[in-house]
Amino acid sequence: MQFINCKGQLISLDSPKVMGILNVTPDSFFDGGKYKDEIAIVTQVEKMLLAGATFIDIGAYSSRPNAPHVSEIEEKQRLLPIVELLVKQFPEILISVDTFRSEVAKEAIKIGAALVNDISAGNLDAKMMETVGKLGVPYMMMHMQGTPKTMQQNPSYESIVKEILEYFSSKIAKAKSHKINDIIVDPGFGFGKTIAHNYTILKQLELFKILDYPILAGVSRKSMIYNVLETSAQEALNGTSVLHTIALQNGASILRVHDVKEAMECVKLVGMISD
Structure with a gap:
């Protein structure tokens, strides 16, 4: 049985959960600049919660390839008022803060966020794991080759799944040394991977169960969807649902999504054929 402790509440991941994405960046690849004012933000989050999201993941630093640098001050200015607003509006909300900076994570948790989602697994801030350990919150660690700026320049692996598993083994040992108890692993679809790499990971996602920690899938x-279908992010919902279904069948415990209602439908239908 897999549980994570979020603000004293034990969340079971034995049945898959959905994490709704709220980007408060002006330049995210799908919904950048969409949620600029408080009414739009509260309305969108309420919609995701009512549709069944267990977590809301808030990011203020776009990690798309070649995204511009955002200072720590600006990241805090974008992120912290939104965390504060949502905790006030929805007291039971479980906010995951999408940041690789320990100070941003610390301040967000202090005002009511419940989890830390770090795309760099501590590689971009040496103090991150120590900070998360002291905060006593769940930690999502992602695999990324390079940095957001360099990751898609020429990603290469000899054996991608084996290399990512080795990466996580070492990161998990480090996290445990900092007394981080609740760990979630994210293979990092699209982060320093070609389309072929992404589909190899998806096909072999079940192998990540060997780590004995919940798996997050962010597709x-x-x-990896809209380039194959020769369409756009805006037209990629159907393709997303197909890949969510495969991810769930291959062992994903959390789906990180833009479209909560459709992801919840995937969870429900896959649940009907699961053991």
Whole structure:
């Protein structure tokens, strides 16, 4: 049985959960600049919660390839008021803060966020794991080759799944040394991977169960879908649902998504044929 402790509440991941994405960046690949004012933000989050999202993941630093640098001050200015607003509006909300900076994570948790989602697994801030350990919150660690700026320049692996598993083994050991108890692994679809790499990971996602930690799959509306279908992120919902279904069948515990209602439908239908 797999549980994570979020603000004293034990969340079971034995049945898959959905994490709704709220980007408060002006330049995210799908919904950048869409949620600029408080009314739009509250309306969107309420919609996701009512549709069944267990977590809301808030990011203020776009990690798309070649995204411009955002200072720590600006990231805090974008992110923290939104966390504060949503905790006030929805007292039971479980906010995951999407940041690779320990100070941003610390301040967000202090004002009511419940989890830390770090695309760099501590590689971009040496203090991150120590900070998360002291905060006592769940930690999502992602695999990325390079940095957001360089990751898609020429990603290469000899054996991608084996290399990512080795990466996580070492990161998990480090996290445990900092007394992080609740760990979630994210293979990082699209982060320093070609389309072929992404589909190899998806096909072999079940192998990540060997780590004995919940697996997060973040494929929603990504280029691995719309480039294959020769369409756009805006037109990639059907393709996203197909890949969500495969991810769930291959062992994903959390789907990180833009479209909560449709993801919940995938969870429900796959649940009907699961053991």
